[in-house]
Amino acid sequence: MASRKRPKTLSHGRPPVLGPREHMSSQKSRTIIRTHHRLEKQRATALKNGDAESAEAIAKAIEENGGLKLYQAASKQGQSKDRGGDSSKVLVEWLKQDHVLQNTPKDTGIEKLRCLEVGALSTKNEISKIGEQIVMTRIDLNSQGSGITKQDFMERPLPKHPDDLFDIISLSLVLNYVPEAAQRGSMLKRVTKFLRTSDQPAQTDSSILPALFLVLPLPCVQNSRYLDEQLLLRIMANMGFDLTKKRLTPKLCYYLFTLKEKTESVKTEKRKVRDGPSMNNFCIIVE
Known part of the structure; x- marks a missing residue:
């Protein structure tokens, strides 16, 4: 029997956030954040599929885009805009x-x-x-x-x-x-x-x-x-x-x-509730 694939840690998702050392425009911070998210999502998919070669190539692209350090600065700089400010x-x-x-x-x-x-x-x-x-x-x-x-x-x-x-x-x-x-x-x-x-x-x-x-x-x-x-x-x-x-x-x-009460959660599977060419694939599955 094949061993069950270990789920990714949360560190595959949201990276740490540090304060920026210099000011950047909101447009620049948005571009950095979006690019980093896109590449990280692609890397997570490659890792999930066991494609180490692609994951390594994407990791290199992330570094060429400024890496985690620049992303952290952009996230902190854009907190009041891109992340909605102090929620x-x-x-x-x-x-x-x-x-x-x-x-x-x-x-x-x-x-x-x-x-x-x-x-x-x-x-x-x-x-x-x-x-x-x-x-x-x-x-x-x-x-x-x-x-x-x-x-x-x-x-x-x-x-x-x-x-x-x-x-x-x-x-x-x-x-x-x-x-x-x-x-x-x-x-x-x-x-x-x-x-x-x-x-x-x-x-x-x-x-x-x-x-x-x-x-x-x-x-x-x-x-x-x-x-x-x-x-x-x-x-x-x-x-x-x-x-x-x-x-x-x-x-x-x-x-x-x-x-109101702690219950045994009802399972929720992945299914389309609507569709369109510009829609994203965000989903919540309850097992």
């Missing part, structure tokens, strides 16, 4: 709307809420400024900064104690960097294991906690052959999530899902 501003706004966060926090003696930010880029984003009310845990595949732990979320030890659970998990522009569709489904299922349950309540009676903050590039939902919003919401509902907040911009879609 946690939307999360903070929603938490305040539901009175999870107070505009003028007071020391009430109540235990702080806990938030896990996967793919963290900064310790100075909006959610990190709420230190009086939220304890932040930040992880990234290739963290280069203090305050952000280098860790693959898929390899993070499962909670063994209530203190290992979170009230909020942020996956902002993370799922789209996961290299394979089935791994995206696995990541979403794994999120449910790290969120509090009804018998481990949050430190607030808010109806939107425990919550998953999910941000995706708009084309992943509005211009994919294999995923639309209806299917995305059905996948999330099968995992026990209810949609409580939503916002669409010209580039991004923001969702806040509340985990």
Whole structure:
């Protein structure tokens, strides 16, 4: 019997992000980012197919395009444009709307809420400024900064104690960097294991906690052959999530899902929901 192919690590997808050493135009940063993504996707496909020769050639092309170092600089430079800026501003706004966060926090003696930010880029984003009310845990595949732990979320030890659970998990522009569709489904299922349950309540009676903050590039939902919003919401509902907040911009879609119950996820296979010559192939498979 042939051995089962080991799934790629998440490092095949989203690379680390470092601060740029020099300013570059938004057009230049977009070109660098798009080219790097295209080449990395081609390399991941070659690796999946066992084509080492093509993978090596593509890796060489990536280096000729400036490599990871230039990509990192472009990603950081383009954060306010290409990556939609500080997406946690939307999360903070929603938490305040539901009175999870107070505009003028007071020391009430109540235990702080806990938030896990996967793919963290900064310790100075909006959610990190709420230190009086939220304890932040930040992880990234290739963290280069203090305050952000280098860790693959898929390899993070499962909670063994209530203190290992979170009230909020942020996956902002993370799922789209996961290299394979089935791994995206696995990541979403794994999120449910790290969120509090009804018998481990949050430190607030808010109806939107425990919550998953999910941000995706708009084309992943509005211009994919294999995923639309209806299917995305059905996948999330099968995992026990209810949609409580939503916002669409010209580039991004923001969702806040509340985990109502932990369920055995219904399988979701890859199938076309629409088609067109300019559509992408972003997909989520739940096994």
